Amino acid sequence: MKVTVTVNDGEVAAEVADRTLLVHFLRDVAGLTATNVGCDTSSCGACTVLLDGRSVKSCTVLAAQADGRAVTTVEGLNDGSGELHPVQRAFRAEHGLQCGFCTPGMVMASVSLLAENAAPTEDEVRTALEGNLCRCTGYHNIVRAVLAAASEGQRQ
């Protein structure tokens, strides 16, 4: 079937098998490999992207379901100015990533959280990120990064 998705402000159209998952559409058709697959049970969140501005696990969405809709991946977060997005900047400043594999999904989940709750508490951050697994950081610096990005957002 033919699927047309707006990916990071560009249109990607392709003929794909009906069962194609959105994450494979992004990686293999759109050629955007930052979004990773870390499990097969929708548990790990490495594949988290924004679909029409809300976070989804792209391993659990068919490409067909994204037809005519807009997807944002971590590659589309900074506006082309070369500046990091505030959440990306906070992850770097707070050492919120190590191996980097969970990072694109973790960043997108954090962006989605802050869009819904601009000033979360630590407990709210921890609960909101429960669906995104990281094996390297113990979450300590990820939580700090999200809180730092939130307070930077509050100052602006």
Next chain:
Amino acid sequence: MSILGTRVVRTEDPRLLTEGGTYVDDLRVPELAQAARVTFVRSPVAHARITGIDTSAAKEAAGVVAVLTVADMDDLPPPPPDSGLTGTEGAPLPLGGPWSEPLLAVDKVRFVGEPVAIVITDDKYGGEDAAELVSVDYEPLGAVVGFDGALAGESLLFPPAGSNVAVSTGTPSDSAAFDACDVVVERTITNQRLAPVPLEGRAVAARWADGKLTVWVSTQNAQIARFVLAGALGLDPAGIRVVAPDVGGGFGAKVGIDRDALIVGWAAKHTGRALRWAETRSENMLGMTHGRAQRHTVKIGGTRDGRILAYRLEIVQDTGAYPRMGGFLPFLTCLMASGAYDIGHVETAYQVVVTNATPISAYRGAGRPEATAAIERAVDLFAAEIGLDPGEVRRINLVPADKFPFTTPCGATYDTGDYVGALDQVLAGAGYAELRAEQARRRERGDVLQLGIGLSSYVEITAADADGGETARLVVHDDGTATVYTGSSAHGQGHHTAWAMLVEAELGIPMDKVTVIHGDTDLIPAGVGTYASRSLQLGGVAVQKAAVEVKDHARKLAADMLEASEADLELDVGRGVWQVRGDPAASRTWAQVAAHAGDTGLTADVNYTEGKPTFPFGTHLAVTEVDTETGQARLIRHVTVDDAGTVLNPVLAEGQRHGGIAQGVAQALLEEMVYDAEGNPVTGTLVDYAIVTAAELPSFELLSSETPATINPLGAKGIGEAGTIGATPATQNSVVDAVSHLGIRHIEMPLTPARVWAAISEAREGR
């Protein structure tokens, strides 16, 4: 001021945060443009004889390039001979002989997930369809499950070996040593089987062209992977290139290269097609090695006033279906058995048994967390028996600061340390007295939420194979930039940042002009890679020594250029220029000096070996709240000192501690690979295997302590595994402590609500 020791954020991060890393499955290199996909057909049964494999239907399916079984493997060298290690101390190598592990299964399968066949297809989804069409006939054999199943010997995994016990060694018990004690406590404790779960599973791509095999693999050690590939496939190492691109976590389970990846390498050569394989998580949970899986019998004795006099540790190591690390893990456990304590009489013994389960190998700590878990539980059992505070019993028995270097009865020589200092720092930092007072108030009130305080004082061994060394090559270019080629290998630790800091500190070439390259055997033929917390103290020191060599060479060149004597030359590290002392105007930049070096270049090659390992140490204190109605235990504080010598970059060191603590807490409270009576894994996905999330952890309270190592110029010890070593027993001890007033002395890990609730119920009924 030197950049060393300062908080430098990582140079790796902008790329990882904006475009993502390039992991094996992300590679879009021309050599792999036409690569086909490999899908494994794996055993669904734990132990069976294979009586037939029918691949005909799969071969006819659309898009199938090939279906391969062991019958196609007619181009491999013979399996390795018997290592002769059976019955003796093990080595970190497979045992060979009757215990040999094939590539694709031969005649038998011995664990669920064992590779039986591969399907090669043009398309990823098509591979999964075609693999379903491979029909394998299995004739079930008795499944050997768990420690007792192996020891019973009713069914044998390797009948020619005559036993399920692959290694047996140790000292017999000396009852006189325990007879002299006022108090002796003995208990059996299980250190459960865990899945490492790096977020990136195993992945490999391979291409055979022009007589050369190129393998891209998610590994901690490209050079070791090349060596293993050469042996397994019967190739000259010079004809193999191994590339480790970005690696999405390893935790010991990506040391070298494993069986499944070797099969893909073989298949690429056999078929002539470039191939890719990136496992699913369900495959990963069964096919990637597991860790821990030891059963301990501890016996501890001492005086009523708290002096420990004798300790015995007996281990049964479940090594899974094939003894890949043989007796190595329990060997390390025994070496570190007496922990941070000065105990006069220590005995150890171990058996390594095979079972019908996924093979066991290194997992963050690899034998040392097990040693610490055993002794730290034993010390608490002893403290409870004599009615002394566990902190006080530790203080009485820790190796005092004036006894270093300290050689234990187990044969380890602890280099430097202040174990009591670490304990006191943690007790003060946590507010120990107030925590005990709060615990007493809750007990007095009979609160549902009881408070537990758990301690773990540990010492561990890092760079245990220090004599294996590490390589570094440093090149300063005539544009003033530098390149480091390191034999060490990063998968999240921040080597690029740390190595660039070392170059800047020594040469004054700014970090942003230093490129760090690792994990490509064409560029770096010699190296060891990353495991056993060895990177900084070996690989880092190698980089620093290379910088010193470059500096010595550059001094000669600059003296020549400035027509001054070498003695009058100095390097202004702040500006990164060579100048004549007292005459800053007479100076040369690194670019100029490198240009002057001519064809020979400004280069240094170092292979740095250290005669001895180092012994980091620390104390962890965990505070848990236990709901006595539901059994739910929740970690609410975790306070640690992890002293790994001089810290190069606190940001990186803290990150290593955080991650390790989380994994350690996870072992104590949540994680376990469980098999049923038939050897079927019942925790084979991330839905069933309770990997720890952000919601189950607090922020950690890290205290700082630096007791330099004396055997290397950086003063560095390893930090990568401190967290799992210290955190697991502290957390377990804290949960037991929370309910100790009910008469509970021990609960097995993981301390799930069901286990804790059962222990509470049993204790209350027993009254």
